[in-house]
Amino acid sequence: MIALGKGGQREVADYRLSRYACYLIVQNGDPSKSVIAAGQTYFAVQARRQELQDEAAFRSLGEDKQRLLLRRQLREHNTDLAAAAKDAGVEKPVEYAVFQNHGYRGLYGGLGKQGIHSRKGLKKSQRILDHMNASEPAANLFRATQTEENYAAKHPRQTQANRVHFEVGQKVRQTIEELGGIMPENQPVPEKSIKQLENEEQKGLPQPNSIKTAKITAFRLPEKAACTRFQAA
Template sequence: MEDLQKYSEETFESIKHINEYGQEYWFARELQEVLEYTQWRRFEETIDRAKIACEKSGNEVSDHFADVGKMVPIGSGAEREINDIMLSRYACYLIVQNGDPRKEVIAVGQTYFAVKTRQQELAENYDQLTEDQKRLAIRNEIKTHNKSLAAAAQMAGVKTPLEYAVFQNYGYMGLYGGLKAKDIKQRKGLKDGQDILDHMGSTELAANLFRATQTDEKLRREHIQGKATAYQTHYYVGRKVRQTIRELGGTMPEDLPTPEKSVKQIAKEQEKKKLK
């Protein structure tokens, strides 16, 4: 995890700009390069999906995506103007959420911007966040995205609570090498009624966040229909996330340690601190 955090800082903070009012922003052309998109046209498609997500979330698109022109050299001292976009941190977050899941850097960027967007009021720098704060941030993101995932699954044909439980299990089986939710709960030594997501560290939570958001996008983007196909889609995405973890040399999620405190306990402690 430390290597990924370092990579996040070097990758995304290094291209951050600050205007005269102290506001941070990113240029889309620079983010395109970092996210390993070779064609601007392909990256624009991702930006367009991010704009739609921004609008659907009730935000003003122009507040987060500002079209600008930029002069670039073309040789012999000449320059030409190209289109670019000034992006807020939230815009960057939406872009990586809608990015190509086959790119390892997308997984890193998704976790980074999720934590930074949610927890900016807690600490200015990502490295200053404690493990508990990271867990809270990512867990809150999962809650938000699971609602969207449930809606996408329903549109695909997953109608009843039982069918949704099966759908969720397929995602877990893909990510956890065949383990279902009850198997994960057993490995963690949890009791009935305890949510496995509340008993994950930040690394494990980040993997599940990536699984949820990318399944949501795939169901919607490809207009998946039929609960059986939806089940397989969730399994496929979970398996791809697992493959990415393996290629990065990471620890498989089922082998990660279970924290002593649950996310609910951490949240209660945070609330008590605010009251003091």
């Protein structure tokens, strides 16, 4: 029952909500209401706590395990990015190659696929993404995710999609430079390829810091870089 004017009352339906439904209401509610504001603060604190746990778990992994984890995440996001590029009109294999090269050129200071191969001394048959240390795929993962988010927000067409991919790559490169990091083209090439590491993992060869002990929900640059937002038109 709810109270009405002049002492009246009215019976209203009562609903029992699931925990998840309550979460959604709080996350999307009006923060001017104290209970909603308190709930949103709670979720912000919990999200940051999970981020710190993920970062600690990632740091506890050895270099090879970090490479494997980041490479798998990059595969997933490259698939999503390819789908987003297709929606923008990038459909033929040659068009996709041009699209990918735009991203590389932005991130690698003008170097395309062939230039990166030459710079790192890779054979033509060796895939660039399979011969990176942990820092390099992390930068490429950031490039892929930010480009994908830009497409979702702005829905560019083919020519624009290539330009956006290039500009996002440039922004990631700029962030690395501002943080005093090593440019991706100057990163050392590890002795073992991702394929070799995956074969060792499948054979059950002992490796320190098992990848099963860590669950990384997302790659994150340091605080300064994580706050960067890309607005490439």
